[in-house]
Amino acid sequence: MARSELRPLVKLRSTGGTGFTYVTRKNRRNDPDRLRLRKYDPVLRRHVEFREER
Template identity: 70%
Template sequence: MTNKGARPVVTLRSTAGTGVTYTTRKNRLNDPDRLVLRKYDPVARAHVAFREAR
């Protein structure tokens, strides 16, 4: 897979500092900035913000 297209694969890392990650695809045209999603962190056992890691 190429990472230069309009929909690259990105890694989302937990802001709780637990080291949990999710992988997803984002549309670079609609979301040019870093992606932030609220998802479940099983280590923290709560929903926290996951920020795009580069």
């Protein structure tokens, strides 16, 4: 079964400058803009903002 284009894979890159990324899926219908989430960066050992990268 093919994956839906409604929920594509996106990379979330740390704004802390470490280059750490998370990979997740997002719902395009609910979040048409780029995601911005505060998540844990293990390199900095603190929570920072992660932004969606295409």
